[in-house]
Amino acid sequence: MPVSATGVTAPTRAPVITGLGVLAPTGIGTEEHWRAVLAGRSAIDRITLFDPSPYPVRLAGQVPGFEAKGRVPSRLIQQTDRWTHLGLAAAEAAIADAQVTPAELPEYEMAVVTSSSSGGTEFGQHEMENLYQHAPDWVGAYQSIAWFYAATTGQVSIRHGMRGPCGVLCCEQAGGLDAIGQARRLIRTGAKLVMTGGTDASLCPYGLTAQLTTGQLSTVQDPARAYLPFDADACGYLPGEGGALLVVEDAEAAEARGAAHIYGRVLGYAAGFDPPPGSERGPVLGRTVRSALADARLDAADVDVVFADALGVPEADRAEAEALTEVFGPRGVPVTAPKTLTGRLYGGGAALDAATALLALRDQTVPHTAGPAAAAPGYEIDLVLGEPRPTELRTALVVARGHGGFNAALVLGHAQQNRDK
The missing domain is CATH 3.40.47.10 (Thiolase/Chalcone synthase)
Structure with missing residues (x-):
């Protein structure tokens, strides 16, 4: 095997994906999402997370029936944003799918790299409302970390004892691929398992207003005609929330632990x-x-x-x-x-x-x-x-x-x- 710049023997086989955790508008869970995709079942509908009537964009994709309670430790619900709640739930699902027990692996050989776009938007909005409507002492201490782009990476790392290299890529829609690319780099330099991917949850008045500044969102009110890429009637896109986290592993390490399945490389x-x-x-x-x-x-x-x-x-x-x-x-x-x-x-x-x-x-x-x-x-x-x-x-x-x-x-x-x- 070749030796990397860090002195670690670099793997010669492409990393493998052994676990998927999907929380998407099309469904909570990988197979539910996939069934919706194959059926062409749209999750685009009127926004219900807040009243969208004052805004020109009123349609979006929302994760159906997601409640952090029962999926996220109660103290973290109060300390983090919905975007991190989705990420923690997706990480749990990916780990379960991969049938891996992080506590049984060397903690410094497990890493976390996620993608973030807007960070903890809804949490930040509420804290700004407390500031503007009341006084600075109404702003909670967790504002300092809940909005932060690396919050999901940090919480996943802490919760699962993944103490190897951790990071976040802030490249908007491209970030999810950049995170997976970075996961591959970490595998090449000695990591055996990397939790990677991304989630987002910017469906709140503050988040939507920020998105409107691009001028690229669709204002069409018909869910069937609002988002038509490559079509002659294309008129912009619609926002959504959710995403996916993936377990990426060194191929030999995955085989050595008897990984239940491999989705791809x-x-x-x-x-x-x-x-x-x-x-x-x-x-x-x-x-x-x-x-x-x-x-x-x-x-x-x-x-x-x-x-x-x-x-x-x-x-x-x-x-x-x-x-x-x-x-x-x-x-x-x-x-x-x-x-x-x-x-x-x-x-x-x-x-x-x-x-x-x-x-x-x-x-x-x-x-x-x-x-x-x-x-x-x-x-x-x-x-x-x-x-x-x-x-x-x-x-x-x-x-x-x-x-x-x-x-x-x-x-x-x-x-x-x-x-x-």
Whole structure:
């Protein structure tokens, strides 16, 4: 085995994903989410977490029936934000799915890396209300940590005794892929297990107002027509909450402990950053995808499905369609965007896409994109519509772009695809 820069013997096999914890608008639990995706059952509906009537955006994807009580220790419910509650519950589910007992593993060989977009938005809003409506001494001490982007990482680390390298990636929608990419780096430098992925919960007046400043949210009031990426009637996207956490393990360590199942392998990853508006250089998404494929030592022809970023803003959709066409050729690979069922989940969105891609690899089925009638004229992509498409799947590419220029690409392989790295 080669030796890493840290002096640790670096693994030569791609890390494996052994556990998934999904809390999404499409359902609490991996299989419930997957059934909704295959059925094209939308979770987009009127916001009920607060009264949305004063706002132009009134639709979103909400995690159905989620209550922190019973899923999160009572003291943490008071000390942390809903976003962290979702993350703690997702971590518990991922650990149970992986059938791993953290207490039986070396604590410094377990790490946590999550994605965060807005942090503890709702908690922060309530504390600001206390400040403005009352006085500084009304603001609780936990405001100092509950809003913080690393709060979920820290709480998961503490709760499960994962004392290896821990961190958070703040890259908006792209962050979930960046977190998984960082998990792979940690595996290469000695970690045996990494809890990674992301959740988000910014559906509150403060959070929605902040999101409205982008000018990219859909104000259409019909849930069936509000979020239509790649469609001629695309008019923006809808927000959502939730996400997914994944257990990523060193392949040999997973085999040594007798891992119950392997969903897939992390074969390649790359990130890029778009130049500022008005620059002569265009978006770099195509280059990012090619870099991820090169990192995986794969050709474009080896990719069997693309899970698209699918912003739903015509200009951004066109840029993504052109990038995919540039890399794969006209209609060269099936493209799907199940996020039309949930809305964009920001820090949790790309992680949920990765989890969904792993389920597609497991069941050899490309889920369809619910909502759009057809790809808009000029978009030369094979957008999977109408119903799922059973087909042989060995490799999936997940693409994500974050507000401000972040973009990332992740290459996932089937559980039996064992490439040396």
